[in-house]
Amino acid sequence: MPAVAEMPVASFSSAAPAPAWGGRLATMDRRKRLRLALGVAVLVAVAVAAVVLGRQPDWRVLFANLSDKDGGAVVAQLTTMNIPYKYSEGGGAVMVPADKVHDVRLRLASQGLPKGSVAGFELMENSRFGMTQFQEKLNFQRGLEGELTRSIQALGSVQSARVHLALPSQNGFFREQQKPSASVLLSLYPGRTLERTQIAGIVHLVASSVPELAPAAVSVLDDSGKLLSDSGAAGDAAGAVDGQQLQYRQQLEQLYTRRILDILEPVVGRQNVKAQVTADVDFSQTEATSEEHRPNLTADASAVRSQQTVETTGAAAAGGAAAGGVPGATTNQPPGPSTAPVNGAAAPLAPAAATAATAGAAAATAKPPGKRESITNYEVDKTVKTVRGATGQIRRLSAAVVVNYQNIADAQGKSSPTALSAQQIEQMTALVRETIGFSKDRGDSVNLMNAPFLVDATTQAPELPLWKKPETLELVRSLAWPIGLAVLGTIVLFGLVRPGLKAMAVVPPPAALPAPGLAVGALGGPGATLDAMLSEEPLRPALASPVNAAGQAGLAGAGAAAALPTPTPPEVVPEQARLEGARQMARDNPGAVANIVKGWVNGDAAATPAGA
Known part of the structure; x- marks a missing residue:
């Protein structure tokens, strides 16, 4: 076997302690460290944002509709008190956290903020010593105006109000005292109006609060300068009556229309009938007075009221003696002197006197003229009638009704609009007549028509999908930030933190090169390849191969090393750690890897003939 250059023996033992997290982070790749740092930073930012959003206070309105001056004073005081605030509604409203609204409102009120608030009779509580009578009267007037303003602002349609009172000074030296007067300026909420009864209520409220103030002396205006109160003019009174008449007529027509719909909707359907009623109402006022006399038909039915009777029977009854005697100068002679009977017998009358006396006696014995008069007054029956006609009498009613076609299904189940029969139309017409109290003598008319209804797509508001509904959008806005975070x-x-933590958890083995004989055996034997060396196969089983044994014997004979360390069991060293150690050794010492490959090649060449 060809000699292999001696190399230090590498130990794959993992008996050494694992490095700390700092050391592991230092051994990581630069890109992995950047990803881990970026992930940790983003997580910290998300956590901080969640905490901030979770602790964001619920804002409530502290004051609304503030002027610029009052708003600036309130904001300056809130800044001094270190209370967070924000604006809304174009700066007209100041908002603070909900848990501090009442506390802040009381603290600002103790300092007289906002100053634009209406002051009432509490002005009398701050009277100074030495205040003049004029100042006291002025404070009383301001307090009364403030109390009236508060009462008027309690109405739902009134946004703000101002009351001005003109209270003249009373002087006992003047016979005719000046009367007080008042004016009220109202600012209404947009889109709201006051009814006649509400305006009259405001007028009487002010008039009843000020002594000797007549309702006619109270003027009520709106913010556009329009006079709302009735000043007693005939035109205003007529306009009020006209408005009441129009309202009564509309209510009457709506009542009859509702009756028609209530009687026909259960028959043809809620959206299949339309009705309109026109009422001709007589608002004229009539008054008639009549007087009737009934004659006394029978004597028993007569009643004597008074009776007078005059009867004359003679001259005495007429009041004096009747004229008699011979006409002429003789009768005009005075009678002779008379003597009393005690003085003796009466002297004989003169011839002319005797003749007159004889004529008078004859006249006295004559028959007097008769006269009789009787007057009787009887009671006469008399009837006086005064008739006042009631206003709002219905003179004529006209009703127009339109009924939609009926949807009738055929044999195949397909529905189609079908017109009503003549009998059905006649029956519905009779129902409408009975409902409105039809009167032929009054001239009422009812017209019922059957026609198909056209559905206009533009008039029907399309149903919004679920994701476009306001409540859904509001829910999304409230949950967008938490879900996004x-x-x-x-x-x-x-994506970033977990892979970095897994990379830090890997413990790399100490990098060292094995001896030449050991290297071949440790990395796989004669037939091993470089791919096998870099693969995830375990390296420890190769330490017991024959080549490894020969290498160890050669190293022992040469004396390069005393002995190889005891191999660590495979289960102690993780496979990932062994693979990473082999790759690190290949990067750090390419020459050693080349020698190992050469040894594998030579071993294959020597083993092939023997195997053959």
Whole structure:
């Protein structure tokens, strides 16, 4: 056998302690170290981001609709108190963590922030010593305006309000005192309006809060300068009545329309019937007064109210003596002197006087003229009627109804629209008439038509898919960061960190070259190849080959080495470690590998004839 150059004997024993993690990291390839470092850095970044996102506070609104001045004062105070904040809604709202909202709000209120808030009667609590009567009156007026503002802002449609009161000074020396007045400026939320009843409520609220303030002296305006309150003008009153009449008419029409739909929808389907009702309503006010008299038909039915009777029977009854005697100058002569009976007998009358007395006695015995008068007043039946016509009377109703075709399935199960029969239309028309209280004398009309409904695709809002719905998008936004960080961390962990840790776990054996005789036997014998040397086959079984024994004997005879170390059992040295050691030896000492190959070639050449 040709001599092989002597080489130091290599020991594959793993009895030496494994190097530390620092040594393993130093023996790794540069690219592997960079990958491991990058993976660890990304994992640390993901962990920090998860912690930061998990500890992000829930923001709540502290103050909204702040002016620039109040917003700056609030932000400056929050900075002083070391409280985190942020803006929203264009800077009009200041937000702080949810767990600090109430605490911060109380602390800012103790410092009088925001100053734009409405002050009420608490102004009277800060009265200074030596305040004049005018200042006290002014504070009272400001407090009353603030309290009224708070009450008005409690309405749902009112965003903000301002109240101005004009309270004149009362003077006992003036007979006619000036009356107070008030004005209210309202700012409503976008898209909202106030009803007439709400405006009237605001007017009466202000009028009832100020002594001797009449509702007519209260003016209510909106932020566009439009007068909302009724100032007592005839035009405003008429406009209010017109609005109420229109609202009543619309409610009446909607009521009849709803009745028609409720009676027909169970028959033809919810979306297969359309109805409209028009009501002609009489809002005129009439008042009529009538007076009726009923004559007394019978004597028993008559009632005597008053009765008067006048009866004259003679001259005495007429009130004096009747004129008598001979007409002429003789009758105009005065009578003679009369003497009392105690003085003796009366003197005889003159001839003319005797004649007059005789004529008077004759006239007295004549028949007087008769007169009789009777007046009776009876009670007369009288009826007075005053009739006021009720407003809102229905003069005429008109109803229009459209019914869709019915979908009827044929023998093959295919449905097709089919028109209603004349009997069905007549029955539905009768139902509509009974529903609205049809009156022929009133002139009501009902028209029911059967026609197919056209479905307009543009009017139907397409149903959004699941991934485009707002709730789904909101859920994705809330889970995007946690899921993204988890996926990124998983990729980095299994793609960069784990391979680096596995590479660090491999313990390389100490690199040493075996002796020439040992090398051939240890690496496979005469027929071994370089691929076999670099493969994952175990190297320790080759140590017991005949060539290895010859090599050991030659080394012993030459005295190059005292003895080979005891081979380590194969189960002690991992296969990966042995393979890595052989590769490292081939990289570090190519000449030795070449000698080993030469030995394999020579061994093959010597063994071939013997085998033949």
